[in-house]
Amino acid sequence: MADIIQLLPDHVANQIAAGEVVQRPASVVKELLENALDAGAACIKLIIKDGGKVLIQVVDDGLGMSATDARLSFSRHATSKIKKAEDLFNLHTKGFRGEALASIAAIAHVEMQTKPDTEELGTHLRIEGSEIVFQETAVTPKGTSIAVKNLFFNIPARRNFLKSNHVELRHITDEFHRVALAHPDVAFHFYHNGSELFNLPADNHRKRIVTIFGTRANQKLVPVEEETPIVKIKGFITKPEFAKKSRGEQFFFVNHRFIKSPYLHHAVVAAFEGLIKSDTYPGYFLYLEVNPASLDINIHPTKTEVKFDDEHSLYAILRSTIKHSLGQFNVAPALDFDQ
């Protein structure tokens, strides 16, 4: 019989990968914000039009790229963040798959301007459906700006599946909150259709939470802190009287990355046992630091699910740390704004 297997052309492979990485405009926002953070940006601007359907742009003042790297960044498996398999067990960056820009460029019109601090001139390039259609040396500021337009222009089924601008903006805002809470030391600006939704100066954790969720959040927060050989825990829980029926302000960050963990959520809720009604949930902003070697984040392309080596110990430590904080707070309320 004749041979029938062929390797897919790159643009088809990229489009398939995009299906996993990019579900909606918020996924693009996440990837671009994370790239800006990995580039060491001190100030990041997020500019959105019409819930991300018309424009998603991220402007950073980070490292920038050379002309060759700017071009290569849109190739699949092109990354500056890991070099060998072992690096996967010692990750210090958000990215490492080298897939985001290739995926985004396969399903949108992308315009990039980038310049390293050391160069006089930068690079301006446009790529549409995996094809570079324009590249020029240009006068650009230090850092990188990536504008993503007409998302899913070549996948009508996906484009039609998008929800209203309002709903897509809500998903984007959720993603923005997660990234901004994980990095209070970075300044963020967020604009939608020309109006500024958030202006977050570089701050400490408590002030970042309060700037995002309003000054009333401040009085709700109880500090949490613990250091063990397995995990370092910092952050805040909300006082029991502020427990809500709806799930809402509940955030776990592991090594500066937002994660979802029903298991650890359970540990927090268990610590509140007897203090809140069983159909209500506490709010929390918990920052965990573990040895990168004890953490697998390569379970899913979006990297919000992770696998811990010693999940059971983590559960026990988290639960007792929070119990301890709740106990302390009963004795001496901690309302210090500067913690």
Ligand code: ADP
């Ligand atoms: P990954 O982040 O997994 O490496 P991406 O596709 O997101 O993959 O990006 C590919 C590469 O492009 C990155 O490794 C990085 O070198 C470069 N890059 C992307 N965005 C930026 C940025 N905002 N500033 C500087 N370099 C960037």
Ligand code: MG
């Ligand atoms: Mg990336």
